[in-house]
Amino acid sequence: MTPVHTPTDILWVLLSACLVVAMQAGFTCVESGLVRAKNSINVAFKNLIDFCISCALFAVLGFGMMFGPSWGGWIGWDPNAIIEKPSNWVMAFFFFQAAFCGTATTIVSGAVAERMRFSAYCATAVLTSLLIYPVSGHWAWGGALDGQVTGWLGKMGFIDFAGSTVVHSVGGWVSLAAILLMGPRVGRFGPGGRAIEGYNIPMATLGVFLLWVSWFGFNGGSTLALDERVPGIIVNTMLAGATGGLAALALAWAMLRRPVVDRTMNGVLAGLVAITANCHVVTAPSALVIGAVGGIVCVLGMSLLDRLKIDDAVGAVPVHLFAGIWGTMAVALFAHDGAWLPGLTRWDLFLVQLTGVLSIGAYAFVASYASFALINLVLRLRVTAAEERIGLNIAEHGAGSSVLDLIVQMNHQAREGDFSRRVDVEPETEAARIAMFYNGVLDKFQVENDRHKMALKKVAHLANYDTLTGLGNRRLCFEAIKRALARSARTGKMAAVFYVDLDNFKGINDRFGHDAGDQVLREVAKRMSRTVRDTDIVARLGGDEFALVLEDLEDAEQTRIVAKKLLAALAEPIALSNGEVLVTASIGMAFVEPGDTEDASAVLQRADHAMYTAKIGGKGAARSHGEGHDDFVPSL
Numbered sequence: 001m002t003p004v005h006t007p008t009d010i011l012w013v014l015l016s017a018c019l020v021v022a023m024q025a026g027f028t029c030v031e032s033g034l035v036r037a038k039n040s041i042n043v044a045f046k047n048l049i050d051f052c053i054s055c056a057l058f059a060v061l062g063f064g065m066m067f068g069p070s071w072g073g074w075i076g077w078d079p080n081a082i083i084e085k086p087s088n089w090v091m092a093f094f095f096f097q098a099a100f101c102g103t104a105t106t107i108v109s110g111a112v113a114e115r116m117r118f119s120a121y122c123a124t125a126v127l128t129s130l131l132i133y134p135v136s137g138h139w140a141w142g143g144a145l146d147g148q149v150t151g152w153l154g155k156m157g158f159i160d161f162a163g164s165t166v167v168h169s170v171g172g173w174v175s176l177a178a179i180l181l182m183g184p185r186v187g188r189f190g191p192g193g194r195a196i197e198g199y200n201i202p203m204a205t206l207g208v209f210l211l212w213v214s215w216f217g218f219n220g221g222s223t224l225a226l227d228e229r230v231p232g233i234i235v236n237t238m239l240a241g242a243t244g245g246l247a248a249l250a251l252a253w254a255m256l257r258r259p260v261v262d263r264t265m266n267g268v269l270a271g272l273v274a275i276t277a278n279c280h281v282v283t284a285p286s287a288l289v290i291g292a293v294g295g296i297v298c299v300l301g302m303s304l305l306d307r308l309k310i311d312d313a314v315g316a317v318p319v320h321l322f323a324g325i326w327g328t329m330a331v332a333l334f335a336h337d338g339a340w341l342p343g344l345t346r347w348d349l350f351l352v353q354l355t356g357v358l359s360i361g362a363y364a365f366v367a368s369y370a371s372f373a374l375i376n377l378v379l380r381l382r383v384t385a386a387e388e389r390i391g392l393n394i395a396e397h398g399a400g401s402s403v404l405d406l407i408v409q410m411n412h413q414a415r416e417g418d419f420s421r422r423v424d425v426e427p428e429t430e431a432a433r434i435a436m437f438y439n440g441v442l443d444k445f446q447v448e449n450d451r452h453k454m455a456l457k458k459v460a461h462l463a464n465y466d467t468l469t470g471l472g473n474r475r476l477c478f479e480a481i482k483r484a485l486a487r488s489a490r491t492g493k494m495a496a497v498f499y500v501d502l503d504n505f506k507g508i509n510d511r512f513g514h515d516a517g518d519q520v521l522r523e524v525a526k527r528m529s530r531t532v533r534d535t536d537i538v539a540r541l542g543g544d545e546f547a548l549v550l551e552d553l554e555d556a557e558q559t560r561i562v563a564k565k566l567l568a569a570l571a572e573p574i575a576l577s578n579g580e581v582l583v584t585a586s587i588g589m590a591f592v593e594p595g596d597t598e599d600a601s602a603v604l605q606r607a608d609h610a611m612y613t614a615k616i617g618g619k620g621a622a623r624s625h626g627e628g629h630d631d632f633v634p635s636l
């Protein structure tokens, strides 16, 4: 007899369907939060698109295949299901069932996350919502639109109230087939392999809550009427989710020595999956147990997959497949007497449930595995290793992100070695905080680098300059003579080196003190520098000995003039704090002719010799020495 559906029933089913649609939001949060940021957009987008695909295909074909007139209990067929019978009830029922189809379809996106190509995923959504879900769904639920039982499993007495098997295990089987074919993500197993952390666990947790609330519609609406069963179903659903989470927390804590977040979240979902098949025929205490076992099954299942090196990015297989199997079998263990087909014993029911689990499992797994193999040939299931490394947000959708901006800028700095500019990212983004700290590091680096440069400069200065007078030292003088030799050869002009030694300087030290001697040396340096051109080099060789390097001389006469000026400048009295002092100097001059092959020390030695001649000749005079250049410049 066709049941009568009151407006209240229809309203209840519509509201429940809305909650089931909200599960899509829950899945989106859970899955995109449990993957790395570089794949988050891709996962969220897959959740959105698979819902679009499943809704459209379920309307066009799936609904008729699942709930249309049955062909021997194996498949329904009614392409006009929502066109020819558009009663309020049909529409409400369709809405509810289409949302279920969306749930079964979207489960796969989490398992295959971070490596399945978007186009291949779209094909997967078509496969699940058209080929897998409506067919096995018909076996269990065929005829439900009209209050009949037409599917072969349904007729056997198979009980799967809201779809532990029909929805969740089916999604889990398809997921398993896909991840077995595709293999694990890069870096997950093998040498250096590690668990991959989700980038936004609070968002994933929010997703679990969203799913939990939606589940009240998923299970509560499966009565298809607002009857006396609804409150108990909703309570059972709530309790199973709670104990699923607690049992998973306790077990994972004992196994891994810490309260593990993702396993606990999955435990809640596994508890909900487990209660889905039986929530209408079990007591609240039973729901507590069923949920807890669901959580335990899930945690053990996650560890098993790890051990088998099967990479399920979010744990979809343990949650939906393993807990789904448990929930379906739990019907036979916990249902109250009389809840099943008359004439069957509890053991018969157990076998019927097992038949349902195995037959739907075999169909969903084999059909999806074969289809995936085909999709892989045509579309390629998996992105390339390079695409996987940069992340599917960018590889598949060309999405930029603040993190990417930051990486590009940091990479540029590392390549060019230019750390002078701060990195610049959009404020209030996920990367802004990292950029702020990185810029802090850059600032500190800059300060240290400046200090380092200053120290190097100081060392370089100390190596080349005299600290007392600020003049170049012996080393710099040698360099200047070398340059003068090279330049003379190039330009064909003469150069000259003066060796200047103060006369009787020791006496000044002795009479006026060492500080006064220093003052005299500084004044001599100043006077020498003032006397010559800016381009000439004045150096202090040590003690009271100085040198002068003159370049681009037209003739020897020029040196005579310079020597005279120098002797005159030095002869001026030098004022000291405790008196006045007269200083003279003996100067030796060595000429550099174009084509001279001497080295710098030989030239300086000649100048030194000439100075010595000046000293023994009476001091206070300049003397040149050498072939064709014997000259004597007396003091004025």
Ligand SMILES: Nc1nc2c(ncn2[C@@H]2O[C@H](COP(=O)(O)OP(=O)(O)OP(=O)(O)O)[C@@H](O)[C@H]2O)c(=O)[nH]1
Pocket: 468, 501, 502, 503, 504, 505, 506, 507, 509, 513, 514, 515, 516, 517, 518, 521, 542, 543, 544, 615
């Ligand atoms: N105040 C001061 N004296 C220095 C410095 N370096 C060397 N002297 C002194 O300069 C003096 C140089 O003495 P001598 O080499 O005998 O030369 P001199 O007294 O000028 O004698 P003649 O060269 O023969 O005219 C020594 O007493 C050194 O101690 C310095 O940096 N500051």
